[in-house]
Amino acid sequence: MHFTTCPLDCFDGCSIAVSKELKLKGNKAHPITQGYLCHHLNHFHTFERIEEPRYLGQSIKMEEALTILQEKLNTYEPSRTLFFKGSGNLGIMQGVTKQFFASHRAVLASGSLCDEAGDAGVCEGRGANLCLSPLHVKDAEVVILWGRNPTVTNSHMLPSLKGKTLIVIDPVKIDLSHHADLHIQIKPRGDLYLALLLCRLVAMEEMEDCTFLNERTLNYKDFLDFISGIPMRKLLDKAHVNLDEIGELLHLIKGKKVSILVGIGVQKYSFGHSVLRAIDALGAMLGLFGKVGCGVGYLSNSGFGYSLPFKVDAKKEPLPIANFGKYDLVFIQGGNPLNQMPCTSKVEEGLDKAKCIVYFGLHENETSARAHLIIPAKTFLAKDDVKLSYGHPFVGRMPKIVESPIGISEYALTQMLLAAFGHDSLESEATIIEKVIASNSVEKDGFLISKTYEDLPYEKTFYTKSGQFEFMDEFDDDFEDEEGFYLIAAKQNKSLNSQFVTDEYLYVPLCLGLEQEERVRLTNRYGTCEYAVMPTAILRDDCLLLYSGAKNANRLTPHAMSQEGNCATYQEMKVRLEKVT
Template sequence: MKSSITACPLDCYDACGIVYDDGKLKAFKDGHTNGFLCPHINHYDAHARIEKARYKGQEISMDEALAKLKEILDANLKSETLCYRSSGNFALMQGVTEHVFAQMGTYVTEGSLCDGAGEAGIIEGRGSNKNMPLSEIAKSEVIVFWGRNPHVTSSHLLPLIKDKTVIVIDPVKTKIAKMADLHIQIKPHTDIFLAMLLYRFLHIEDSCDDAFLKEFASEHEDYYELTQTIRIKAILEDIGMTLGQIGDFLHLVVGKKTAIVCGVGMQKYRDGADVMRAIDAFAVGLGLFGKKGCGVAYLGNSKEAIKMPFDLSKAKKVSKVDTPFDEFKTVFIQGANPLSQMPDSNRVRDSIEHVENVVYFGLYENETSEIADLVIPAKTFLEKDDIRTSYSHNGMMLMHQQQESDIGISEYDLAVFLAKEYDIALKSEAEYLEHFKNHAVVKIDGSFEVEKREAIPYQEGFDTDDGEFVFLEEFEVPQKVEENEFYLITVKSPKSLNSQFYREENVYLHSALGYKEGELVKLISNVGEVELPVKLNDDLREDCVLIYSGTKGVNNLTTSKHSYEGKSAICQENFVRIEKVN
């Protein structure tokens, strides 16, 4: 068997190139992968997949499953059918099934369980969401990890930090925080205050990039006045930092090529868009945009500069955050696990129980596949052709089929079946793949890169009407925990990708709270509760409770309210109480 290059399909920042060699996955040593793969993809074949279709618990053939799918869809009005697709597989062809459902006249979803508030804030301030690519982070002198834990979520950043100054802002003393030149162990939901204070002191110390502000941010004085409404001493105490740390921070970044690398946790609040805008405003004060080795890295739009051939514009939509499943008779779920990953799991469970037919189309068993009436196994990324783009770099990676398999059906082949049955026009798979490839240019080394993406975004100014940055004009004071309440932190696990692969089973608490290792406790929020055994972790703040994303029951605790902008889940805006279980 020949070796061939493909790409990882998983939803993470890195979007790694992969060599499939004699049945094994190896790292593509050229480019940003740097010769190693994350544990998820490195042990991809160790995770049991769904191999047989089933209906009402009984195994059936794929032909029978497709016939049953048509029977189910024919039994309802299209307005009584919902297609709920996740973003867990980031290859571009994954949207073809949702496209067909949209053309059929069913409902689809909109919004985000992850990053929508931050993106909304970026667009409001800059006019577009153009990310700082990895190639520019590599040129920086200082890296600020703001709520990003690269050892878990973006390990291929780690070789880029060698010999650089590292600053970490995180309520958890992560591995990168322990290595950092400066760690600010911030209280959750105070990031907006820190960002505004940093801008204020940048101005006080006359350290702003005045030429940049004059050309691209003429309203900066008004924003400075807004930052003056913050009471410095009280806010510093609330954040959990000192005035000296503000000075240390500015000393490390002023006049240096600085990359502010943001995670998604700091924007999982109702005002998450404002948090991101405040961080961007600090970067504007430093003049970090449009320059080599400088900028703010968040989640770029993986489809930036690509005209998608799949059309959802005319489809009727419901929110992905608080989907009213009980308003539909049939729900088709692609590659998602809403019973675990959607907020307010009790509401989701009660709502989906009223659905007459739940169809699950995916690779792995989970809470949602367990309750599904019809289960249709999917093909893995090694068993089909696809194309991958990234939200952390500008590469376009071709994913050629690596192996034949009788298991499952691809998204495109399922779409072909539906298109034929419901008389919907669909191009050939080769035409769609060629359409995507036509958005790329070939670099000197032979790799593909998305055409019309800027290597250094915003060199000619921002993408607003006047080319200037739009500052915040007001902000909301976040609610604080009351006595005997704790901030809930739901971060990514090093062992799982949300509810895929090896899932955590514990709640992590600081030892000062007096609980014992392994002790069973009940966590209670305003929307639900869950019982979990305790793991002690003194890398946490004492006012925080950490439960990894994907832990069974964690979303019993999270509200299904939306962010103010971006239609995003706000999983960090939840307070919990702790009770011992007798």
Template sequence: MNLNNLNTIACPLDCFDTCEAILDGENIKANKEHPITKSKLCVNFANLLKEDFLENAFINKQKINLDESLDFLIKKLEETEPKKVLYYKGAGNLGVMQSSPKSFFAKYGATLTKGSLCDGAGDEGISLGRGFNINPPIENLIDSDIIIVWGRNLTVTSPHMYNLIKDKTFITIDPVKTKIAKKSEIHFQINPKTDHELALLFTRFAYMEDLEDEEFIQNNSSGAEDFFELAKERPIVSYEATTGISLSDVSKMFELIKGKSVSILLGIGPQKYYEGANIFRAIDSFAAFIGLHNKDKGGVWYLSDSNFGYEKKFQSQTLNKVDLPEVDFSKYDLVFIQGANPVVSAPNTKRVIEGLKNSFVIFFGTTFNDTCEYADVIIPSSNFKTKKDVRLSYGHEFKAISNNIENKNTNTISEYELTKYLFEQFDFEDLISEDEAVNYYKNLNPKRDFHIENFNFLEDLEVDNLYEDKDENQFYLLFGKRKENLNSQFESDNYLYLNSKCGFDEGDEVKASTSFGEANFIVKLDDDIKENCIVLYAGNKKANYLTNYKSDELSSSAVYQEALVRLELL
């Protein structure tokens, strides 16, 4: 990779691949020199290039100039008690420079959020076992023989990474028969929230097949005996009814992987529950039991800590924090929302809207979204093509570099420019220069030793099983990813999908209800979905009327799928 190429532009979107493009004349094309992007841009990056970016500031939906909106922001900050100001940042842009405003709000004394709406529980589970969360080098994945895709819609969420491994042998674990599941040698169409049970069942089979890695267990781990005792607590046959997985298919998998190098690609689906961290820890413990860690081929991949090995250049220490899923916007006199769309993406939409209506909301972002409808002030951020940035990847070890390849609209302001302005207005010091911050992330390649010195196996596990509460007229709630949009960005799909055997017809209008809320949907039939599940795609504007806003047990993160849905024909 040529880090000094001034024509490169990084995709800022929240996905595994972290594409890098290059300005070629007047056209933006995939950067062939980038190890992951290669010669093709994904659909999401292509959609982003066609986005209508904000070009004006607004107060009460009336156009104003940028300076007026900034003056209004300063006035509100000066007259509001700092801890009654909420700084709420989304993942609309994941460049490192996007964290700069957070440093101001921390220094100012605002309330910040902690936790995640996405991957937090899984990250916690991985870190509890290994002591860190970084992925092995991408070559380990490319060189492996068998790839287990566990709760990850691989061809949609990681198209570039998929192209690097598309000729491998796949095994898929997913309640939905995704494209990668159809291509797999084995598809385990698992019941939701039983992934920990399947990991324990796999561990039993591994022991019976003499596939445990005794060297790793003895020299690089602790608690393996207790983990195996967990796996032995139940009769093997009892797992068939709860997981929906046949023992014959499990036996077939172990015949397939014996003597082969194996990789596991984890998605975010299996950790969207209250005990999500320990569900993931069970999966990673199974991987450790059969020796997938510390090898030259294979391993386990998830959303790794992209900042691992870097020093934070924008400090944000504060005592005032609130769990991200549990934010009650109405408790704050001023809410500053940056690059987020909580009206669609945050859990329990009705509560979110009621909270926004009862606070003063300033929105700072590049595009007009659903949340802007509830904003008193909109400050337009400069779009990603007009500012310097570095996009670190959580899917692999490579970064993407953004240069300002076009002139910015003078009525917009970048995240760093806003931060500098706020620092100056409040006489704050110690803000690193833009060039110094960008060059630090651009030029540093920290050593990332993925080898585990001491793996801590999961030793105790208590999970409130959804299948124990579910009656025959209820469905498991699943959130999926689709090719045409990314979370709440681009084209939305507001249908409810379920299997044709569930007693509803295409086009039926139904009321879906959970213990947390209700909403009406139009039915779409899809026999790739397990019969006891419904699927709502990320970005569905009504989906989060059904979800719980409470945090998971360990990581202050969202539990979107911790719900059972009842459907009523309207």
């Protein structure tokens, strides 16, 4: 039996026991994994993967593919070469390819399609974005799931929710809302306003932790003056909630140990950083930071405190709005921009202009179908790596378990390119990995854990220059509302973004009176697409839902970027719906 760690983009960072037959099982001894795995890992070997390199649609040998890659890199100016990396694998060694492209003086796509607007907001207030792990949340008395659905995105959090008072804040009736003590079915884009409303009422009800505010925060009085100037009716209307719901929430949390678990949906807007700052402000007013069972948890900075080996100095292109048409050579690693990037028409237009598209990854998708050169990667079982989780503090080794003739590792590809273009070679893979681990890890009860979490998150300090929590003092909401439906993007159990098994239905509220499989057309300023519908009782009457990975979903999303964090703003728009006759 061998042990490794799941590389997928997920809170859980599961520890895996691998049999001689390469069957994957959850490591029962691991404090987080506790013996069970998700659908993706339980069926890992059933998903088809790219086994042979291809060039212009024809299968070729790996040696030939690497020769063609070198020729193309020599043909086009480095300044006209773009490196675009997705998050199909979150192992540290997946970033090694940046080392070559930076040395080559290519342009690197920088930013996020996922969480960096919220991360920017967290860091503005706390200085660093640390996690609330299941081992921390298990000591809470009340858990607020704010735009987060652990059943789908964080299943190893579920045992920590048992026996807790549960509050769900979400425009969708997620499964856990049926078991919650309170579900506030908030209006999309209303999260910031609800958080500020709660802050205002916490002050009015004298529920704030005065000792914490006096000793560990800055700007509280200014913050209170700021939010007191916003009309209460505006806050209620923007969040589309009523005072009875708010009163019930305050009653449930009063005097309790509260953990607030926040998902990425709340920050898929231009002012996404401000949403997290407002939710954090509520946590600070209640004195939730640095205490057992308390806090505000988001997708954390998994590399905080570590000496990360592939920080490079290079020219950057904003990833969410990357203009592929500016480049002759586009190298895409572990990503699927033709499905996952906003405003698909812009992505198509840009890629159509590129003279050579290289796709380096495991699975076929919309982007690989358009690539000129395809280079298969090795799976996480066939290469060495280490995983730092954004959902808990454990460090997961990922040793090579099987020799495979299929694909090439990121490290081997980078070493080859560095040598071919006369750049200095890397240290050995083992040396790089061990340096990362040694930089901020300690062994505890037989497992590696980040030294940062030897204390409770923020127990001793915040990581701002002042060492204190810093309240927000403004936000800019320039969204112009228009007729139509909010289009929500959400995760579902059997897919991970555009990987694995996707769901192609458009989910619609029952009030529309549509029948299953009826076809509708969605339209807005960014595009048009058609879907078969699935009526559901889980949605507000003003919302539609597409699960991540659905075909053409991003034909409707804006070619835009968040105010802070260089993040995509998928939900910063509305759509019109009409039946297709």
